[in-house]
Amino acid sequence: MTRWATLRWLDGTRLARRDGDEYVVYARSGVADLFHQLPGMSEGIGRVPVAEADHAPLSPTPSRVICVGLNYADHIAEMGRERPTHPTLFTKFASTLAGAYDDLPLPDVSAHVDWEAELALVIGAPAYRLSPADALGAIGGYTVANDVSMRDWQRRTTQWLAGKAFDATTPLGPELVTPDEVDHARDLAVTCLLDGVVRQLGRTSDLVFAPADIVSYVSQFTRLEPGDVLLTGTPGGVGAATDDGLVAGQVLETHVEGIGVCRNFVVADLAATTVEEAS
Amino acid sequence: MTRWATLRWLDGTRLARRDGDEYVVYARSGVADLFHQLPGMSEGIGRVPVAEADHAPLSPTPSRVICVGLNYADHIAEMGRERPTHPTLFTKFASTLAGAYDDLPLPDVSAHVDWEAELALVIGAPAYRLSPADALGAIGGYTVANDVSMRDWQRRTTQWLAGKAFDATTPLGPELVTPDEVDHARDLAVTCLLDGVVRQLGRTSDLVFAPADIVSYVSQFTRLEPGDVLLTGTPGGVGAATDDGLVAGQVLETHVEGIGVCRNFVVADLAATTVEEAS
Numbered sequence: 001m002t003r004w005a006t007l008r009w010l011d012g013t014r015l016a017r018r019d020g021d022e023y024v025v026y027a028r029s030g031v032a033d034l035f036h037q038l039p040g041m042s043e044g045i046g047r048v049p050v051a052e053a054d055h056a057p058l059s060p061t062p063s064r065v066i067c068v069g070l071n072y073a074d075h076i077a078e079m080g081r082e083r084p085t086h087p088t089l090f091t092k093f094a095s096t097l098a099g100a101y102d103d104l105p106l107p108d109v110s111a112h113v114d115w116e117a118e119l120a121l122v123i124g125a126p127a128y129r130l131s132p133a134d135a136l137g138a139i140g141g142y143t144v145a146n147d148v149s150m151r152d153w154q155r156r157t158t159q160w161l162a163g164k165a166f167d168a169t170t171p172l173g174p175e176l177v178t179p180d181e182v183d184h185a186r187d188l189a190v191t192c193l194l195d196g197v198v199r200q201l202g203r204t205s206d207l208v209f210a211p212a213d214i215v216s217y218v219s220q221f222t223r224l225e226p227g228d229v230l231l232t233g234t235p236g237g238v239g240a241a242t243d244d245g246l247v248a249g250q251v252l253e254t255h256v257e258g259i260g261v262c263r264n265f266v267v268a269d270l271a272a273t274t275v276e277e278a279s
Numbered sequence: 280m281t282r283w284a285t286l287r288w289l290d291g292t293r294l295a296r297r298d299g300d301e302y303v304v305y306a307r308s309g310v311a312d313l314f315h316q317l318p319g320m321s322e323g324i325g326r327v328p329v330a331e332a333d334h335a336p337l338s339p340t341p342s343r344v345i346c347v348g349l350n351y352a353d354h355i356a357e358m359g360r361e362r363p364t365h366p367t368l369f370t371k372f373a374s375t376l377a378g379a380y381d382d383l384p385l386p387d388v389s390a391h392v393d394w395e396a397e398l399a400l401v402i403g404a405p406a407y408r409l410s411p412a413d414a415l416g417a418i419g420g421y422t423v424a425n426d427v428s429m430r431d432w433q434r435r436t437t438q439w440l441a442g443k444a445f446d447a448t449t450p451l452g453p454e455l456v457t458p459d460e461v462d463h464a465r466d467l468a469v470t471c472l473l474d475g476v477v478r479q480l481g482r483t484s485d486l487v488f489a490p491a492d493i494v495s496y497v498s499q500f501t502r503l504e505p506g507d508v509l510l511t512g513t514p515g516g517v518g519a520a521t522d523d524g525l526v527a528g529q530v531l532e533t534h535v536e537g538i539g540v541c542r543n544f545v546v547a548d549l550a551a552t553t554v555e556e557a558s
Contacts, residue, residue: 064372069438088436091370093343095501109499153500157367159348160438166500220388221432221445222374 003175006030008054022047030060031176032227035124057097058173064228065092071233078241087209096165100173104264107166113246116147116234117192117200117254127224135215141176142185146254171262182258189257202235282454285309287333301326309339310455311506314403336376337452343507344371350512357520366488375444379452383543386445392525395426395513396471396479396533406503414494420455421464425533450541461537468536481514
């Protein structure tokens with residue numbers, strides 16, 4: 001059992017290994033370095049108690065952040081969609097990611113910010129045109145994400161990007177769990193709580209496209225690299241289904257069984273300034 | 280008048296400045312370095328005749344490649360869509376980009392590869408929550424792109440990504456032209472030729488969302504950085520409108536008036552291997 005994290009440390013981010021109630025910190029910038037076979041990993045450069053660690057986005061500089069929409073039957077139904085024949089894919093940027101315990105800023109230009117608890121995975125080996133069976137071996141580990149979505153921006157056009165890619169709105173982490181520890185996430189509970197109340201509860205065994213299917217499909221068109229992040233979709237219970245949304249002051253918790261919890265305090269977007277939009 | 284390129288050179292890519300029939304090559308990795316105010320740019324490390332230069336994707340490692348769909352009235356009509364109220368945005372990866380004269384591989388997993396000639400721009404300064412007027416100043420320069428699209432993959436789901444992000448299928452370049460030289464691309468002809476026959480011909484003055492509008496809109500949700508690439512959309516005449524597509528052996532030429540030409544020989548995808556797909 002090994003768990004890894006990416007911590008904010010001095011002037012940047014550092015790879016850290018869980019050791020009981022502490023993290024051992026290494027002279028590496030994040031979890032992608034686990035998969036690059038770099039020499040000199042044996043010695044840590046420091047230790048920090050888990051309770052005092054400052055978690056960066058688990059994979060801080062991925063070349064690709066790829067998400068699957070409509071991948072649980074109950075969420076497909078609540079959004080009024082047909083069961084898909086292929087994964088519905090969209091992207092985020094590295095800058096969209098946030099730390100597992102970071103405050104979650106509500107963009108003041110959006111009137112409807114929604115939650116989407118998800119199992120996420122980090123690529124551990126180059127993956128190009130792999131079968132699902134081979135794709136399983138390219139998965140470096142699993143973690144937790146919340147695909148926080150600005151629904152009004154998402155629905156302005158047919159393409160969802162604008163509502164999915166606001167900077168620092170997708171918590172990712174806190175730890176990377178190796179595939180063996182969670183049986184490749186075949187049957188884990190995925191839960192979203194808002195102020196302690198369960199809003200979403202699904203099981204990864206209900207995924208239409210399992211992690212290896214997703215990696216295989218994406219690898220048909222692009223060569224995935226270590227550190228790339230894939231989000232596998234969200235179960236039923238999103239706010240969009242009941243006209244509900246996040247409000248400043250709430251606590252958003254995202255659990256994946258056996259992996260961990262993201263806990264984010266929802267805050268107003270203080271950095272925002274009002275400007276004219278193109279329209 | 281200054282024109283810049285990114286060339287393949289020794290073990291990587293290098294920034295180059297056009298000097299008549301030659302490029303002066305600098306110890307910088309590409310055009311994004313133009314905007315980072317690095318010292319020591321005065322001395323070139325070499326020269327190469329323009330005719331012998333090996334062009335890399337003009338911006339080789341952008342953090343964001345963002346594209347606008349449905350941005351010319353005639354293309355909106357041929358695709359049977361309504362005139363949009365907001366830019367329709369989707370993304371590619373850095374790995375999707377190709378050099379201006381690279382061979383264009385037809386993915387053997389796609390039965391319909393289509394062309395989309397486009398004006399592109401490269402961000403020259405950080406851009407966050409800018410008005411269109413201020414966004415103009417964040418544009419570092421203009422260039423040429425072809426948003427080559429795998430229509431069958433694009434249409435499998437509501438989200439276009441899979442058809443837009445096959446590795447090495449989007450020529451970008453060959454040169455970055457500073458905004459003053461082309462009056463911020465306000466009224467330039469955009470042309471696509473297949474084996475010398477004009478298939479698309481539009482003018483940037485017909486764009487629904489002009490470059491500054493697009494930069495402003497995107498900057499509402501993410502902080503754009505120097506080197507980021509934006510594609511502005513394609514005029515009417517795509518193959519999808521007439522059930523036409525690219526075939527190996529053809530020459531695809533993409534012109535933007537006053538900026539330059541991408542010229543790509545269409546080839547079979549020799550790297551391909553047949554695998555099972557997730558479905």
